[in-house]
Amino acid sequence: MNLNLKQILILCIFVSSSQLFADDSFILNYEDVDIKKVTQDIAQFSKKTIILDPRVKGKITIYSNAELDRDQVWNVYLRTLQVNGFSIISDNGFVRIIPENEATRDLSIPTKTSGDFETFVMPLINRSADEILPMVKPITGRQAHLSSIPSINSILLVDRGSNVERVNRLILDLDKNNTAKISITKLENLSPIEAVRILDKLKAQNNPTISKFIAIPFSPTNSVIISANDFVTNNINLTLQSLDADVTSDDSVDVIYLKYAKAADISAILSSISSSFIADADGNRWAVMNVGFMPLAPSLQQKEMA
Amino acid sequence: MANNVASTQSNISFQYKLIGYRSGGSDASVIVKKSNKEFVVSIGQKLEGVFELIEVNQNEVIFKDGNKLYKIENLVGK
Numbered sequence: 001m002n003l004n005l006k007q008i009l010i011l012c013i014f015v016s017s018s019q020l021f022a023d024d025s026f027i028l029n030y031e032d033v034d035i036k037k038v039t040q041d042i043a044q045f046s047k048k049t050i051i052l053d054p055r056v057k058g059k060i061t062i063y064s065n066a067e068l069d070r071d072q073v074w075n076v077y078l079r080t081l082q083v084n085g086f087s088i089i090s091d092n093g094f095v096r097i098i099p100e101n102e103a104t105r106d107l108s109i110p111t112k113t114s115g116d117f118e119t120f121v122m123p124l125i126n127r128s129a130d131e132i133l134p135m136v137k138p139i140t141g142r143q144a145h146l147s148s149i150p151s152i153n154s155i156l157l158v159d160r161g162s163n164v165e166r167v168n169r170l171i172l173d174l175d176k177n178n179t180a181k182i183s184i185t186k187l188e189n190l191s192p193i194e195a196v197r198i199l200d201k202l203k204a205q206n207n208p209t210i211s212k213f214i215a216i217p218f219s220p221t222n223s224v225i226i227s228a229n230d231f232v233t234n235n236i237n238l239t240l241q242s243l244d245a246d247v248t249s250d251d252s253v254d255v256i257y258l259k260y261a262k263a264a265d266i267s268a269i270l271s272s273i274s275s276s277f278i279a280d281a282d283g284n285r286w287a288v289m290n291v292g293f294m295p296l297a298p299s300l301q302q303k304e305m306a
Numbered sequence: 307m308a309n310n311v312a313s314t315q316s317n318i319s320f321q322y323k324l325i326g327y328r329s330g331g332s333d334a335s336v337i338v339k340k341s342n343k344e345f346v347v348s349i350g351q352k353l354e355g356v357f358e359l360i361e362v363n364q365n366e367v368i369f370k371d372g373n374k375l376y377k378i379e380n381l382v383g384k
Contacts, residue, residue, distance in 0.1 A: 073328070
């Protein structure tokens with residue numbers, strides 16, 4: 001008998017708790033209802049004090065078949081107001097509804113939720129505010145206020161919280177130090193003159209990954225002096241490393257860059273004297289005759305000197 | 307939308323059109339319209355001090371005046 005009473009008690013608790021749970025889900029549907037009446041209904045439901053600006057007028061339509069909890073009902077109401085061009089301002093426990101364009105001018109706007117308006121001053125370090133402004137303008141909100149403060153090289157933005165974060169990230173990216181830096185890249189095998197010739201050809205193609213740079217060959221140290229931003233310098237270095245490695249990728253083949261002589265002429269001369277080549281102890285072939293009148297690649301010069 | 311007008315218990319004075327509702331147990335409410343006037347009524351409250359809202363669900367809305375029941379078919383959002 002005791003067991004039966006316990007079972008009944010548990011069943012009662014289960015039923016009442018499930019009833020409570022069921023009460024916490026709602027379905028909303030409004031069809032062309034005055035915004036004031038919907039606000040009256042939601043204020044009563046949410047136990048919040050909502051102050052409507054006299055300019056807040058119009059009809060609201062919400063269709064929903066989904067079951068919503070209390071917070072979701074409130075959020076649906078807020079989003080509906082936003083869609084209709086109104087802003088919600090939480091103000092000392094009250095909620096004020098005002099036209100969106102007025103929200104950008106309101107000085108008492110808190111910065112708590114992503115839908116609220118925020119005022120943000122973004123100082124720039126590497127670029128001028130006037131240069132950044134036109135790039136940012138297209139992604140600001142419909143009612144956002146965007147202006148530059150030249151005296152402190154900053155951008156003033158009043159926009160929704162979520163958009164302020166987005167714009168801030170973009171501005172940080174745009175404001176990155178992108179000025180040209182001087183760097184020296186030392187080559188092991190590739191001639192710096194040939195390296196610069198290749199780089200200049202790449203630059204002529206207007207490829208954005210390798211452009212806007214100055215490259216100067218420096219033969220005494222077999223280096224290339226590069227003036228470019230970090231991004232382009234990095235790409236140039238990768239290209240040079242690849243070319244530099246390609247030159248010696250196969251020990252049996254070497255590339256010798258000619259400064260004055262024509263490759264075809266030299267090739268003919270080398271062919272005619274190839275019979276006079278003798279193999280060294282390692283099997284490499286070397287010309288006996290002196291070809292010192294033409295410049296050799298550094299690696300070949302070193303080998304010849306040895 | 308003609309079906310949104312009260313039908314049960316013929317009473318010429320009950321000519322309200324349902325234009326919005328929030329169903330959800332004891333915390334339900336409706337917004338009804340008569341002529342150009344809109345009324346917000348929660349469960350347990352009386353519409354114009356006469357008709358008590360006793361039931362809101364996705365199919366119908368029921369008001370009560372004494373022993374008389376007034377049902378409005380719920381076609382909002384359908």
